[in-house]
Amino acid sequence: MLATPSSRRLLVIDPHKECHNIMPELQSLGWEMEFASLATANDHSCDVGLIRLEPLHLIRPEAVKEMIRLSGIEWIAVVSPDDLAISNVGNFVCEWFYDFHTLPFDVQRLAVTLGRTSGMVHLRTQSAPPVNIPDHQLLGESHAMQDLRTLLGKYASAESPVLIEGETGTGKKRVALTLHHQSRRHDQPFVAINCAVVPQHLLETQLFGHDAGPFSGLARKIGLIEAANGGTLFLDEIDELTPELQSSLWRFLLEKQIWRVGSNHPIPIDVRVLAATSADLEAEINNGRFRADLYYRLNVLQVKVAPLRDRHGDLEILANHFSRFYSLEVGRRPRTFSKDALMAMGIHDWPGNVRELANRVRQGLAQAQGRQIEAADLGLACTQQSTESIGTLADYKDRAERQALCDVLHRYSRNLSMAAKVLGVSRPTFYRLLHKHQIR
Known part of the structure; x- marks a missing residue:
């Protein structure tokens, strides 16, 4: 006897004929389906939500946004190809929904989307600290914060x-x-x-x-x-x-x-x-x-208390906490950070430490247009140029080698034997390095 898939709960808003037609196949894949109106959606506790966006939802999206914001789950939008051509619909869907599905339904593709969304919800639930943490709780898992918590336990x-x-x-x-x-x-x-x-x-x-x-x-x-x-x-x-x-x-x-x-x-x-x-x-x-x-x-x-730049590994934890916390303040959904934003935060020196991070995340939430917060939304420079300037370890070695040659030549330009001796290399090796770096 084949094992049945573990049950997962799918909430469908105002189900249309298309939704009813796919129910048997989704149920065979382990989905329990519940139905609700937009007004009663938050009376249900489910893993993932599915809503067929109608023209009224697209013209006046405030009710949909409020429902999503209060639900605490991720949502999949169902739209027709024609709907996506409407002005600003793409931005609305990208900002407020985890993913979207275009009609007609492809059940296998929809099942993959629903499964991925459900997995992400459970992952975030397990890893995310509570939004309203007490004022005395110290967030962070870096060695610096672990040592600090241990010390405070002794001093308390x-x-x-x-x-x-x-x-x-x-x-x-x-x-x-x-x-x-x-x-x-x-x-x-x-x-x-x-x-x-x-x-x-x-x-x-x-x-x-x-x-x-x-x-x-x-x-x-x-x-x-x-x-x-x-x-x-x-x-x-x-x-x-x-x-x-x-x-x-x-x-x-x-x-x-x-x-x-x-x-x-x-x-x-x-x-x-x-x-x-x-x-x-x-x-x-x-x-x-x-x-x-x-x-x-x-x-x-x-x-x-260690500065933020020395709390290795805590930056993303704190940024995600502030994103969840301040999203309520600006009335928007919590956002994650793009890879570029995370890299920009990683190379920033944070002179204002955690307070500066909180302020930048608040700014990023207010300015972000897409599903993720970008480096520019945080007021930080895009990292492409920065990462290119860092270069590889070999690049660093070449730059150091060239700098050493220039420094020794500045002092011993008339005595190359002495210059080679100061660098600790033979005269032939010294000439080879000059040729390598095109120094004459």
Whole structure:
């Protein structure tokens, strides 16, 4: 007895006579078929969707787009050859559908398309991280991220201050959130402040609060340090603090209590302090811009966050996550990246790190016209010229060899024997290399 194919579910929208005619053959190939209207499509949970695009769908495609966007599955469009000649239909189909099939039906060809689409859906479901990941979850499988997660797991249970160092946009706040959520204080407040954003003359009140003033008319204000009592205080861009605020923060870390502005009564505080900086604080100390005693109070435990260019293998994971996340914002389907876009991202230096990647993907989603995001959509140069300029290993060796010859001739042009000796080759070999590179 022959084994029957494993069952797969196909959702057909407003099935026409052509669809009914192919049902028996698709069912024999293992497809279970369900039927729905455009309005009720998302009440069904299927592997793949099939819709015969009518002229009304092509003239007013908004309802079809909304159905596809909310469905979470891939769709196959069925169109007539004449429909494809209509203006902008090609762009609509390419952007919103995984594939299309032209009438009349070729069941074998359709079955191959459906199978490939179903396989892609399952592959994406297994490999894709959730879109709405928690703020404290660190994405990435590079060695740098695995080491970082291990280190944070060790530091989370400690109560000591942590200094988080890393370039702008590397995710230092996300690291701080991870430490907080894995600590015993996870159910207590997490209070964050960017010391570079708040004007320095207001920052003291923001941090320490102030008492009610009988003459000024000011009401009592609870500062951020006091608001974080029992939990975690995160001070971003700590290097931006003025010398006076550095002194006040050092005193708080030393005495575990604060004084509100205008008050003579100390308030005991139990808070874990996490600080972050993109600056070289040791250099700032040498330049007299940062207190050494505060640095050593903050730098009890140290975390260095790797830049994106050193997180080998994480770029595509993060780009695909941002594509799924921001597609909801722009009201478009999540897009994948073309091979050229991936190569362009791979050779880009990412000075803005993960924040820059997120912004470029958001831009790419808004500008992309086809099913995939191209390098130009991301604001990155097309890689064809770049990859040609890289060349092969032999090209690199030839360029290095020629450069060495030019350098030694510049210094020993009147003594070729010395030039050959400096390069560590015989005189005949030296002449052969000159001839090879056409240097006279």
